[in-house]
Amino acid sequence: RKEVEQDPGPFNVPEGATVAFNCTYSNSASQSFFWYRQDCRKEPKLLMSVYSSGNEDGRFTAQLNRASQYISLLIRDSKLSDSATYLCVVNEGGGGYALNFGKGTSLLVTP
Amino acid sequence: ETGVTQSPTHLIKTRGQQVTLRCSSQSGHNTVSWYQQALGQGPQFIFQYYREEENGRGNFPPRFSGLQFPNYSSELNVNALELDDSALYLCASSFGGQHSYNEQFFGPGTRLTVL
Secondary structure (H helix, E strand, O other): OOOEEEOOOOEEEEOOOOEEEEEEEOOOOOOEEEEEEEOOOOOEEEEEEEOOOOEEEOOEEEEEEOOOOEEEEEEOOOOHHHOEEEEEEEEOOOOOOOEEEOOOEEEEEEO | OOOOEEEOOEEEEOOOOOEEEEEEOOOOOOEEEEEEEOOOOOOEEEEEEEOOEEEEEOOOOOOEEEEEOOOOOEEEEEOOOOHHHOEEEEEEEEOOOOOOOOOOEEOOOEEEEEO
């Protein structure tokens, strides 16, 4: 199975800051892309799907560059409640259409 | 709408024993996937079930097996437990055909400790 790579962090930022997470994937045949958020000792929760045209949900913006095989997540105006691990996820198809997860990037937003 | 549920929440076993974990899929979903998450790692795909048949498998040995029932709920069975099997086991449900890239939604997981 091909890899999904993320900067593990941790990213420590003050409240109100803008933070960007980057992710690369190696399988050019990958078809769908997601960001999940995981709180300590909890299950991953879908944050947003990522589309080629880019998409935005409130303070969160996701971008996909298929040519560079690169995915990003931008969080604006960080809140304390944004502290979590952010998982970059790729569905490569074949072999069960499984989700292929990066190891996650840890974010700590401080007062 | 009922979310994904898993049981039990925690489990302690000893090496060599067998364990069965259970998952009920989200209402309206017909596909269940199982993942293993070791500490500090992202989840790793074990296998997926669609229409009661295995629809793909990750790099896990045959002692990891599963079932899906007509109501789309699922079981994960692990035989001959090893210390390295200690992990959070996550079930995810989704809706789609056999070749679906749809979003998957996770249950709270079962934390298995093997002593």
